[in-house]
Amino acid sequence: MSGFLAMVRRDLSLAFRQGMDSMIVVMFFVLVVVLFPFGVGPAPNILTRIAPGVIWVAALLAVMLSLERLFQTDFEDGSLELLALEPRSLEMTVLAKICTHWLTTGLPLIIASPLLALLLGMGSKGYPVLIGALLLGTPTLSLIGAVGAALILGARRGGVLLSLLVLPLFIPTLIFGVSAVDAVLTGFSYKAQFLVLGAFLLASLALAPWAAAAAVRQALE
Amino acid sequence: MSIFSGESLFCIRAARPVFGGLDFALREGGALVLTGPNGSGKSSLLRLMAGLSPPAAGRLSWDGEDIADDRQGHNERIRYLGHLDPVKPVLSVAENLSFWAAAAEESDIPAALAAFGIGPLADVPGRYLSAGQKRRVNLARILVRISPLWLLDEPTTALDKDAVGMLADVIAAHRAHGGMVALSTHAELGIPGAASLDLSDFPAFMEDAP
Numbered sequence: 001m002s003g004f005l006a007m008v009r010r011d012l013s014l015a016f017r018q019g020m021d022s023m024i025v026v027m028f029f030v031l032v033v034v035l036f037p038f039g040v041g042p043a044p045n046i047l048t049r050i051a052p053g054v055i056w057v058a059a060l061l062a063v064m065l066s067l068e069r070l071f072q073t074d075f076e077d078g079s080l081e082l083l084a085l086e087p088r089s090l091e092m093t094v095l096a097k098i099c100t101h102w103l104t105t106g107l108p109l110i111i112a113s114p115l116l117a118l119l120l121g122m123g124s125k126g127y128p129v130l131i132g133a134l135l136l137g138t139p140t141l142s143l144i145g146a147v148g149a150a151l152i153l154g155a156r157r158g159g160v161l162l163s164l165l166v167l168p169l170f171i172p173t174l175i176f177g178v179s180a181v182d183a184v185l186t187g188f189s190y191k192a193q194f195l196v197l198g199a200f201l202l203a204s205l206a207l208a209p210w211a212a213a214a215a216v217r218q219a220l221e
Numbered sequence: 222m223s224i225f226s227g228e229s230l231f232c233i234r235a236a237r238p239v240f241g242g243l244d245f246a247l248r249e250g251g252a253l254v255l256t257g258p259n260g261s262g263k264s265s266l267l268r269l270m271a272g273l274s275p276p277a278a279g280r281l282s283w284d285g286e287d288i289a290d291d292r293q294g295h296n297e298r299i300r301y302l303g304h305l306d307p308v309k310p311v312l313s314v315a316e317n318l319s320f321w322a323a324a325a326e327e328s329d330i331p332a333a334l335a336a337f338g339i340g341p342l343a344d345v346p347g348r349y350l351s352a353g354q355k356r357r358v359n360l361a362r363i364l365v366r367i368s369p370l371w372l373l374d375e376p377t378t379a380l381d382k383d384a385v386g387m388l389a390d391v392i393a394a395h396r397a398h399g400g401m402v403a404l405s406t407h408a409e410l411g412i413p414g415a416a417s418l419d420l421s422d423f424p425a426f427m428e429d430a431p
Contacts, residue, residue, distance in 0.1 A: 006320060013316075017311035017312070077305055077306075077309075078303050078306065081273060081301075085296050087293055088293070089293065220273055220274075
């Protein structure tokens with residue numbers, strides 16, 4: 001456990017000192033959402049209608065953008081092979097890196113999302129549900145994404161490959177995340193969608209660290 | 222008395238056989254110097270010893286137990302130094318080391334820095350270090366967690382004469398406490414009583430090769 005915390009602490013201090021990485025992700029998120037009113041026109045009824053979907057797709061792309069570097073820098077400077085040789089399970093190390101990834105990208109996105117919902121004129125009833133759905137959904141994205149990030153280690157043009165690998169796997173989370181917000185906006189219960197999102201989270205929490213650690217081992221061989 | 226040994230090891234890297242039929246044994250206080258031309262498999266052998274990749278055939282054992290059966294136990298026993306120096310540019314030297322010391326029960330970072338003459342650099346961010354200084358930090362990393370077996374892949378790369386001397390002293394002290402070391406080198410390190418293993422003596426001969 002102390003190894004887990006040491007890992008999180010180190011990655012967080014790296015993220016804060018390098019500073020820009022998480023800022024860029026949030027800026028990207030905001031910019032993508034801001035592009036939509038220019039693209040589809042400023043008609044409020046259209047924007048209100050598509051707001052949950054736009055925010056979710058933008059969040060998904062923003063997470064995608066930051067995933068490539070999850071293991072890459074440690075792989076390139078030799079840290080990753082030493083992490084694999086630390087006297088704790090590699091799964092734990094991978095989980096710690098995923099936690100840090102969520103703290104530095106998922107969490108800032110969630111904090112920025114109400115502002116964007118306001119910008120698109122989303123109904124005020126939807127805010128808590130949007131935040132709740134993102135809280136349940138973005139850790140799943142980090143977990144699934146970590147498997148992809150580990151698989152592309154050592155590949156040329158890894159970023160493109162990563163999106164091909166991971167984006168299809170993000171679709172279920174996207175569907176239920178958007179549907180939860182749409183449900184509450186149209187006056188239905190969002191409970192079922194939240195339960196499904198929670199199930200995705202638990203399933204990926206149980207599987208992804210092992211799959212990602214196996215992929216990391218493969219890359220180090 | 223611990224013993225680390227390998228029996229009839231066969232190594233394949235990227236579908237190319239590197240060496241075969243290799244045996245070695247390391248006892249407490251022992252040292253093994255790997256020599257051989259470039260590409261003869263020195264680094265590959267050290268990676269096998271570290272458990273980073275499995276041998277294609279043969280087995281590596283610690284006190285008779287296969288290291289593949291207890292990976293974490295083996296990780297606790299080894300300190301590995303590869304070609305790269307994992308010094309994070311935004312963390313200071315002391316911060317870099319303290320992360321690698323996190324798994325240790327006790328560690329003395331100032332002493333580890335002093336052993337390689339980089340005590341004054343403790344607060345300097347990694348990005349300002351020269352290649353030789355980074356290598357010294359990486360070597361100091363070996364010292365922050367006490368482990369019986371050191372696996373050093375070309376540890377003298379980028380080091381000046383003084384640092385090579387310090388490394389020889391550190392290795393001597395480690396062996397005096399019953400530690401083992403396996404290292405590959407092209408430079409003369411001056412390790413008294415070290416066994417030498419020339420990897421070009423173990424060609425990966427395949428009987429039915431076309």
